Amino acid sequence: MQIYMPTNVYSENNCVMNHKMELAALGKKALLVTGKHSSRLNGSLKDVEAALQEEHTPYVLFDGIEENPSVETVMRAVELGRQEQADFVVGIGGGSPMDAAKAIALLIANPQEDEQILFQEKELLALPTAEIPTTAGTGSEVTPYAILTIHTSKTKQSISHKIYPKLALIDSRYLKTADTETLINTAVDALSHLLESYLNTNANSYNRMYSEKGLAVFAKIREELMVCRRQKEKPAVSLSEQVFEDLMQLAATAGMAIAHTGTSIPHGLSYPITYEMHVPHGKAVGIFLPGFLTSYQNQEEVQFVLGQMGFASVEEFTEYLDELLGKAEIPEGLWIEDVKAVLSNQAKLKNYPFEIDQETLYAFRR
Numbered sequence: 162m163q164i165y166m167p168t169n170v171y172s173e174n175n176c177v178m179n180h181k182m183e184l185a186a187l188g189k190k191a192l193l194v195t196g197k198h199s200s201r202l203n204g205s206l207k208d209v210e211a212a213l214q215e216e217h218t219p220y221v222l223f224d225g226i227e228e229n230p231s232v233e234t235v236m237r238a239v240e241l242g243r244q245e246q247a248d249f250v251v252g253i254g255g256g257s258p259m260d261a262a263k264a265i266a267l268l269i270a271n272p273q274e275d276e277q278i279l280f281q282e283k284e285l286l287a288l289p290t291a292e293i294p295t296t297a298g299t300g301s302e303v304t305p306y307a308i309l310t311i312h313t314s315k316t317k318q319s320i321s322h323k324i325y326p327k328l329a330l331i332d333s334r335y336l337k338t339a340d341t342e343t344l345i346n347t348a349v350d351a352l353s354h355l356l357e358s359y360l361n362t363n364a365n366s367y368n369r370m371y372s373e374k375g376l377a378v379f380a381k382i383r384e385e386l387m388v389c390r391r392q393k394e395k396p397a398v399s400l401s402e403q404v405f406e407d408l409m410q411l412a413a414t415a416g417m418a419i420a421h422t423g424t425s426i427p428h429g430l431s432y433p434i435t436y437e438m439h440v441p442h443g444k445a446v447g448i449f450l451p452g453f454l455t456s457y458q459n460q461e462e463v464q465f466v467l468g469q470m471g472f473a474s475v476e477e478f479t480e481y482l483d484e485l486l487g488k489a490e491i492p493e494g495l496w497i498e499d500v501k502a503v504l505s506n507q508a509k510l511k512n513y514p515f516e517i518d519q520e521t522l523y524a525f526r527r
C-alpha cells in the first residue's frame with residue numbers, strides 16, 4: 162500500500178499572494194495558462210499577475226484554453242512558451258486550463274518531441290507547474306492527470322504521462338462568481354471521483370481515507386447544492402463562505418483519492434457523451450453513478466458509501482441526482498457504440514474489480 166501526494170497544497174483566503182514567493186521560486190519566467198473569461202471575472206488572474214510582479218518574475222499569458230482543451234490548442238501554447246523561454250507553467254481556472262498546463266509543461270521541457278508524445282509511454286520530465294483552481298470539481302490541482310480532446314478519435318483521453326503539480330494554491334473565493342450549472346456539475350464530478358476511487362480495483366484502506374472524508378463533506382453540503390438548483394440567482398446569493406470552502410475541499414480531497422486509484426467505468430463512459438452531445442463533464446459522469454452503484458457486486462461497500470453521503474438507498478441517491486443534474490437523452494446509436502468501446506478497452510475496465518457484461522453496462526443509461 163502506498164500514499165504519494167507530492168504536491169504542496171495551500172488552501173486559504175488570499176492564498177496566491179500569501180505564497181507568492183513559493184510561486185515565483187518555481188522558475189525564472191512563467192507561462193500563465195488560462196481561458197478567456199472566468200479567471201478575469203473571479204480575480205485569480207489578477208492575483209497571479211500581482212504576485213509575480215511583486216516578486217519581479219516575468220511572465221507571458223496564454224488565455225486561449227477552451228472547455229475540453231484540444232491537442233491543437235495545447236500546441237499553440239507550447240509554441241508561445243518555447244519562444245518566450247518560459248521555465249515554469251501556471252494553470253489558472255477549471256480542469257481545462259489546469260490539465261492543459263501539465264501537457265504544455267511536458268512539451269516545453271522536451272523541444273525535441275511533438276504532440277505524438279502526449280499519448281506515448283516514454284520517461285520524460287515536465288517543467289514545474291503550479292495550479293490555481295477556480296472551480297471545485299476536477300481536482301487537477303493535486304492529480305497527475307491531464308485529459309485532452311482528440312478530434313481525430315472524437316473523444317477525450319488522458320495523456321500517458323503523470324505530471325504532479327509542484328504547488329496548488331486554493332482560494333475558495335474564486336468560486337463566488339460561478340454560475341449554478343458549473344458549480345453543480347463540477348461538484349458532481351468531484352463526487353464521482355470519490356465514489357469511483359472508493360469502489361476501485363486499486364483501492365486500499367489508506368487512500369480510502371480521502372474518499373471517506375470527501376463523502377462526509379459532500380453529505381454536509383448536498384442540500385445546499387439542491388437549493389442552488391432550485392433558485393434562479395447565482396450560487397453566491399445563497400451559499401455561505403463555509404460552503405465554498407467545503408466545495409474546494411471536496412474537489413481537492415477527491416483529486417487526492419483518484420491520484421492513487423484512477424477513475425472507473427462512469428468516467429470511461431462519459432467521454433463520448435461530452436464530445437458528441439456537449440454534456441458538461443460532471444453531468445456526463447454523474448448520470449452513470451446510479452448504474453455504477455446498482456451493478457457493483459459488493460453491495461456492502463455500496464451501502465457504506467451511500468451512508469457516508471447521507472442516503473439510505475440507491476433509489477434515494479438516484480432521485481437526488483436526477484433533480485440535481487436533470488436527464489441527458491443519449492441517442493441509442495451513440496450509446497451502443499459507447500458501451501462497445503468501453504467493453505473492448507481493457508484500460509477502461511481495469512479499475513472495476515469485477516466482470517461486467519454488455520447487458521449490465523447497457524443498463525447504466527437512464
Ligand SMILES: [Fe+2]
Pocket residue numbers: 299350353354428442446
Ligand atoms: Fe472527472
